[in-house]
Amino acid sequence: MPTAGNPIVYGSWDKAPGKPTVLIYAHYDVQPVKESEWDNPPFTPVIKDGKIFGRGSSDDKSGVMISIWAVESMLKTDGKLPVNVKFLFEGEEEIGSPNFKDFLGKNKELLHTDFAVTGDDAQYSDSVPSINLSSRGSVQLQFNVKTANTDAHSGQFGGKTPNAVVAMSQIISSFYDKQGNVAVDGFYDKVLPITPQQKETIKKINYNPATDMKILGTTAEVGDTSYSPLERVWYRPTLEIIGMQGGYTAPEGHSNIIPGNAMARITCRLVNNQNGDEIVDMIKKHINKNSPVGVTVSYKFKPGYASPMTTPSDTKAFSYIAETLSKVYGKQPIKMSTGGTGGAMLSFKEILGVYAYSLGFLQADEKSHAANEFFRTSSIRRGQIVYCYYLQHVADEESKLKK
Amino acid sequence: MPTAGNPIVYGSWDKAPGKPTVLIYAHYDVQPVKESEWDNPPFTPVIKDGKIFGRGSSDDKSGVMISIWAVESMLKTDGKLPVNVKFLFEGEEEIGSPNFKDFLGKNKELLHTDFAVTGDDAQYSDSVPSINLSSRGSVQLQFNVKTANTDAHSGQFGGKTPNAVVAMSQIISSFYDKQGNVAVDGFYDKVLPITPQQKETIKKINYNPATDMKILGTTAEVGDTSYSPLERVWYRPTLEIIGMQGGYTAPEGHSNIIPGNAMARITCRLVNNQNGDEIVDMIKKHINKNSPVGVTVSYKFKPGYASPMTTPSDTKAFSYIAETLSKVYGKQPIKMSTGGTGGAMLSFKEILGVYAYSLGFLQADEKSHAANEFFRTSSIRRGQIVYCYYLQHVADEESKLKK
Numbered sequence: 001m002p003t004a005g006n007p008i009v010y011g012s013w014d015k016a017p018g019k020p021t022v023l024i025y026a027h028y029d030v031q032p033v034k035e036s037e038w039d040n041p042p043f044t045p046v047i048k049d050g051k052i053f054g055r056g057s058s059d060d061k062s063g064v065m066i067s068i069w070a071v072e073s074m075l076k077t078d079g080k081l082p083v084n085v086k087f088l089f090e091g092e093e094e095i096g097s098p099n100f101k102d103f104l105g106k107n108k109e110l111l112h113t114d115f116a117v118t119g120d121d122a123q124y125s126d127s128v129p130s131i132n133l134s135s136r137g138s139v140q141l142q143f144n145v146k147t148a149n150t151d152a153h154s155g156q157f158g159g160k161t162p163n164a165v166v167a168m169s170q171i172i173s174s175f176y177d178k179q180g181n182v183a184v185d186g187f188y189d190k191v192l193p194i195t196p197q198q199k200e201t202i203k204k205i206n207y208n209p210a211t212d213m214k215i216l217g218t219t220a221e222v223g224d225t226s227y228s229p230l231e232r233v234w235y236r237p238t239l240e241i242i243g244m245q246g247g248y249t250a251p252e253g254h255s256n257i258i259p260g261n262a263m264a265r266i267t268c269r270l271v272n273n274q275n276g277d278e279i280v281d282m283i284k285k286h287i288n289k290n291s292p293v294g295v296t297v298s299y300k301f302k303p304g305y306a307s308p309m310t311t312p313s314d315t316k317a318f319s320y321i322a323e324t325l326s327k328v329y330g331k332q333p334i335k336m337s338t339g340g341t342g343g344a345m346l347s348f349k350e351i352l353g354v355y356a357y358s359l360g361f362l363q364a365d366e367k368s369h370a371a372n373e374f375f376r377t378s379s380i381r382r383g384q385i386v387y388c389y390y391l392q393h394v395a396d397e398e399s400k401l402k403k
Numbered sequence: 404m405p406t407a408g409n410p411i412v413y414g415s416w417d418k419a420p421g422k423p424t425v426l427i428y429a430h431y432d433v434q435p436v437k438e439s440e441w442d443n444p445p446f447t448p449v450i451k452d453g454k455i456f457g458r459g460s461s462d463d464k465s466g467v468m469i470s471i472w473a474v475e476s477m478l479k480t481d482g483k484l485p486v487n488v489k490f491l492f493e494g495e496e497e498i499g500s501p502n503f504k505d506f507l508g509k510n511k512e513l514l515h516t517d518f519a520v521t522g523d524d525a526q527y528s529d530s531v532p533s534i535n536l537s538s539r540g541s542v543q544l545q546f547n548v549k550t551a552n553t554d555a556h557s558g559q560f561g562g563k564t565p566n567a568v569v570a571m572s573q574i575i576s577s578f579y580d581k582q583g584n585v586a587v588d589g590f591y592d593k594v595l596p597i598t599p600q601q602k603e604t605i606k607k608i609n610y611n612p613a614t615d616m617k618i619l620g621t622t623a624e625v626g627d628t629s630y631s632p633l634e635r636v637w638y639r640p641t642l643e644i645i646g647m648q649g650g651y652t653a654p655e656g657h658s659n660i661i662p663g664n665a666m667a668r669i670t671c672r673l674v675n676n677q678n679g680d681e682i683v684d685m686i687k688k689h690i691n692k693n694s695p696v697g698v699t700v701s702y703k704f705k706p707g708y709a710s711p712m713t714t715p716s717d718t719k720a721f722s723y724i725a726e727t728l729s730k731v732y733g734k735q736p737i738k739m740s741t742g743g744t745g746g747a748m749l750s751f752k753e754i755l756g757v758y759a760y761s762l763g764f765l766q767a768d769e770k771s772h773a774a775n776e777f778f779r780t781s782s783i784r785r786g787q788i789v790y791c792y793y794l795q796h797v798a799d800e801e802s803k804l805k806k
Contacts, residue, residue, distance in 0.1 A: 032651065032658050094659070136558060138659070149620025151773040154643045154670050155539060155743030157615060159635030160624040165644040165667070166579065172572035212560060216663070217552025220697030221563045232562030240557045241568040242660050247646030248435065248668065255435050256497070256541070256670050257645050257772050260619070264568075265651065267557050267659050294623030340558030369660050370554040 001107070003099040006091030010110075013071070014084045020398045021084040022391060023111065025344065025356055026063030026119035027093035030056035037371035050377050057375040059368035063119025063360050064089050066380060070387030082395035086113055090344060093120065096138060096306050097344040104351040115317050115394060116348050121360030122338065124205075126378065129325035129333035132358040133201075133313055134234065136269040138341040139276035139305035140242075143287060145171065146296045148260030151247070161258050162294035165246040168262035174290040175239055179224045182239045184286040190273040194227070194235050201335050202230045215365040234337035238269045239283070269339060276305030309346045311355045320397060321357045324390040328382065359390065404510070406502040409494030413513075416474070417487045423801045424487040425794060426514065428747065428759055429466030429522035430496035433459035440774035453780050460778040462771035466522025466763050467492050469783060473790030485798035489516060493747060496523065499541065499709050500747040507754040518720050518797060519751050524763030525741065527608075529781065532728035532736035535761040536604075536716055537637065539672040541744040542679035542708035543645075546690060548574065549699045551663030554650070564661050565697035568649040571665035577693040578642055582627045585642045587689040593676040597630070597638050604738050605633045618768040637740035641672045642686070672742060679708030712749045714758045723800060724760045727793040731785065762793065 001008050006029060014021075033042040033055050040046045045054030054061075067087065074081055088111065090100055104111060124130035147162035177183045207230050209221050223232045232238075246262025248255035268279055280301075287297055312318065313335060325333040348356040361383040367373045404411050409432060417424075436445040436458050443449045448457030457464075470490065477484055491514065493503055507514060527533035550565035580586045610633050612624055626635045649665025651658035671682055683704075690700055715721065716738060728736040751759040764782040765771060 031660075032653060032655075034651070138558065140659075147621060150770060150775070152619050153743065153772045154641070154645060155541065155672055155741065156767060156771065157619065157636065158641040158643055158670075158672050158742055159639055160612075160615075160626050160632040161619060161621060162623060162625045163643055165647045166575060169572035169575035169644070169647070170579075172569060173576040176569065176573075209563075212563075216555050216560065216564060218550060218564060218663075218697060219699065220565060222565045222695075222697055223563050229563040233560065236562055238557070238561040240561055240566055240661055241572070241650065242557060242658060243650030243652040243662065244568045244572070244665070245648045245652035247644065248437070249646040249648035249666065250435060252435075255645060255772060256543075257434075258643055259646065260621075262647070263652065267561075269558055269561050292625070294621060294625055296622065338558065339561055340556065364559060367553060368559065369556045369658060372553070 001103070003103050005099045008091065008103055009087070009089040011087040012085065013081055016081060016084050019083045019395055020114040021086060021112070022394060023086040023088055023113035023116040024067045024119060025088050025090070025116060025348070026067065027060045027090040028064055029091045029094050030059070031094050031369045034371060039372055047377065051374040052377060053372055053374045055373055058362050058366040058373050060093065060120045060360070062362065062375045062379065062383070066361060066383035067119050067387050069380070070384040070391075073384060074388055074391065082392045085391070086111065093344060096140070097347070100344045101347040101351060104347050108351060111352055113352060113354060115320070116352065116354045116356040117321070117359040117390070118342060118345060118356045119360045120342065121358035122362040122364065123360070124334060124336065125363065126376070127329065128331065129329040130336045131313075131318070131321055131325070131333045132336050132338045134310040134337040135308065135342045135345070136237070136271050136339055137274065137276065137306045137308035138267055138269050139279055140265065140267050141280055141283065142263060142265045142300040144261065144263045144298045144300070145246075145291075146261050146298070147294050151257035151260050154256045154258050158258060162292065164259045164262040167292045167295045168244065168246055168264055170292055171287055171290055172241055172244070172264060175286070180222050181224050182237070184239065184282050186282045187237065187239070187279070190275070191237060192272040194231055198235055201337070202228060202234070204334060205230065205336065212364065233339035235271055237271050237274055240267050241265065242267050269341065271308045274308065276307070306341045307346050309342065311357060315355065316397070317355060317357055320390065320394050321359060324386060324393050328386050328389055359386065404506070406506050408502045411494065411506055412490070412492040414490040415488065416484055419484060419487050422486045423517040423797055424489060424515070425797060426489040426491055426516035426519040427470045427522060428491050428493070428519060428751075429470065430463045430493040431467055432494045432497050433462070434497050434772045437774060442775055450780065454777040455780060456775055456777045458776055461765045461769040461776050463496065463523045463763070465765065465778045465782065465786070469764060469786035470522050470790050472783070473787045473794075476787060477791055477794065485795045488794070489514065496747060499543070500750070503747045504750040504754060507750050511754060514755055516755060516757060518723070519755065519757045519759040520724070520762040520793070521745065521748060521759045522763045523745065524761035525765040525767065526763070527737055527739065528766065529779070530732065531734065532732040533739045534716075534721070534724055534728070534736050535739050535741045537713040537740040538711065538745045538748070539640070539674050539742055540677065540679065540709045540711040541670055541672050542682055543668065543670050544683055544686065545666060545668045545703040547664065547666045547701045547703070548649075548694075549664050549701070550697050554660035554663050557659045557661050561661060565695065567662045567665040570695045570698045571647065571649055571667055573695055574690055574693055575644055575647065575667060578689070583625050584627050585640070587642065587685050589685045590640065590642070590682065593678070594640060595675045597634055601638055601740075604740070605631060605637070607737060608633065608739065615767065636742035638674055640674050640677055643670050644668065645670050672744065674711045677711065679710070709744045710749050712745065714748075714760060718758065719800070720758060720760055723793065723797050724762060727789060727796050731789050731792055762789065
């Protein structure tokens with residue numbers, strides 16, 4: 001189905017009149033690749049040691065395919081499904097779902113549902129299930145620093161000519177204080193204190209810094225140590241530079257220039273009541289205030305931003321997910337949050353009136369967004385079992401309630 | 404003739420026994436190009452409005468061709484030259500002439516000469532001739548900042564994971580103090596005070612900041628204002644970032660990552676007794692001291708560095724150049740310096756025992772090293788006349804001295 005951007009894929013099975021409807025969300029779009037960093041071509045998947053390597057294998061082709069295969073297997077086995085099912089696969093999740101809310105609004109009747117789940121989500125590990133109950137929002141912008149119309153000969157002009165890369169570095173440095181907090185005026189104004197309940201959630205998780213450090217190959221954790229690492233990732237906002245370029249950077253050769261231009265891309269992860277438009281304004285004011293002399297700044301905006309969101313755990317929709325995971329994994333799911341963004345999920349509540357609960361099978365070490373992204377083949381089978389069980393469980397429990 | 408790097412082109416005309424020998428230096432190698440920034444293909448020259456556009460048209464194909472055409476015209480007109488001539492065209496000037504000194508040493512006999520000039524140099528303007536009497540040295544290095552083995556999902560890991568681009572920006576910012584001076588310990592230790600004679604030279608030049616600012620399209624001059632702009636460019640050292648790259652910087656798309664790697668290239672312009680190896684050591688110490696936590700730095704070195712140099716103006720070799728320029732331009736040349744580097748020139752004095760004087764026709768606005776480099780076609784004819792007159796003048800004056 002067309003949108004102003006990439007089309008949305010919709011499909012439904014509605015032959016269970018009187019039964020509830022479950023809407024399953026996932027997204028088919030993926031992050032761009034830096035092909036040179038991949039061991040195998042990113043769009044020619046390779047299966048090795050129980051892992052499928054390829055862009056999107058984890059984020060979020062897994063979400064698309066596991067639910068389809070689960071439904072296919074039920075239809076092949078039983079000739080029918082225990083509930084009505086609607087598939088909704090988006091193509092703009094990675095750029096902040098700029099057309100998704102509008103699409104939901106225009107197709108409210110068609111998409112009417114009793115329950116919604118998203119396959120764009122993670123489990124804590126192979127053996128420990130989890131349900132994410134909050135996610136950060138995000139907003140992006142690109143800014144360009146111009147100090148000259150042309151690169152300048154570093155001998156002929158060096159000593160009096162502004163350098164765009166140096167100016168850009170100074171602006172980027174000015175974004176942070178010594179604790180690693182964001183030094184942009186007003187940035188934390190709408191950030192709420194971390195609640196006792198949130199602290200409790202984190203306490204229950206046996207967080208080991210070494211795990212993620214091993215995944216990434218980092219040698220240190222950074223950030224304001226007055227918050228624990230998981231508090232920072234789940235409940236505190238960030239301002240990250242996701243890329244920066246200026247001057248002569250070809251792998252070979254050497255160009256003795258003073259660069260006249262540089263660009264950088266910013267992503268902020270937002271929490272609580274932070275508003276993307278307001279945050280962008282604050283950043284622009286900060287850049288204007290902190291630009292060295294001789295610098296002209298321009299901006300290029302990415303469409304859309306995603307608000308932070310939280311999902312309640314005192315609903316029957318939550319219980320059905322939790323009970324399903326308990327059954328399949330043999331233990332209670334832990335309640336978690338994610339530092340990531342599920343912008344589209346907020347629209348479900350606003351437009352369709354249902355919360356979309358996490359029912360995805362990504363894991364933290366699978367290099368989402370990075371080179372050599374992979375997905376565990378074992379998660380495919382486990383995920384299919386979970387989806388089959390979940391659809392049956394919803395049917396059974398709702399049928400009990402009717403009696 | 405082969406060297407350990409690019410070959411050197413040598414040619415001679417030696418049919419004037421008893422007459423002096425003039426050696427003419429220029430270089431055929433050029434700076435790399437960023438092709439997308441050029442209005443015309445950089446290696447398919449285009450003549451437009453009295454200008455030849457193309458990489459190297461100015462720096463330094465002009466130096467190579469003007470002297471060849473001058474000699475050619477004399478041979479065609481007179482059947483002979485007034486002096487013996489040796490051409491020496493290098494192919495590694497733009498990377499600091501790493502094999503040039505060695506080549507001179509091995510071919511000392513062959514290259515024996517009475518006078519030497521370099522076509523890799525500039526005139527003040529179309530109507531005002533000039534002779535450069537000092538140049539800065541230069542040294543280059545590339546450094547890489549690594550914070551992780553892989554880019555990280557900015558949601559999943561953002562808040563606790565070091566960002567290579569931010570770390571790189573902080574290191575680059577740390578290179579400078581608030582006045583724009585270099586904040587690397589020891590950097591200025593071997594820089595001598597600017598002499599009254601040097602101040603006098605600058606005073607004679609009607610320096611107008613607007614001229615270069617218009618050439619480059621800059622809106623401000625930067626640097627330590629306790630020195631004048633020309634003092635800073637001619638007699639003070641610099642540390643410039645000539646390029647920096649990290650994270651996702653493709654023109655389209657948006658990758659929500661925390662970059663794990665960034666690279667930057669540094670060029671320093673050196674003066675007086677500054678030594679390239681010592682400067683590189685100081686920079687490495689500074690980077691180690693100023694690297695944020697979680698950062699691993701590695702280095703990649705460019706071969707060779709060029710020492711700063713000065714050339715005296717109380718020699719007959721200087722007088723022959725000055726008299727030639729006076730004759731052709733109708734006015735005395737002004738004594739200047741250049742912020743650029745003529746590393747090979749130092750080797751002439753050291754190995755061949757002669758100073759190489761500037762006799763080139765570049766001009767400051769011709770975008771050497773940048774996109775859309777050009778050379779004035781009018782400078783070709785004027786340059787040829789200068790070279791013809793110069794060779795005849797050397798013959799005449801030397802012959803007078805013999806009598």
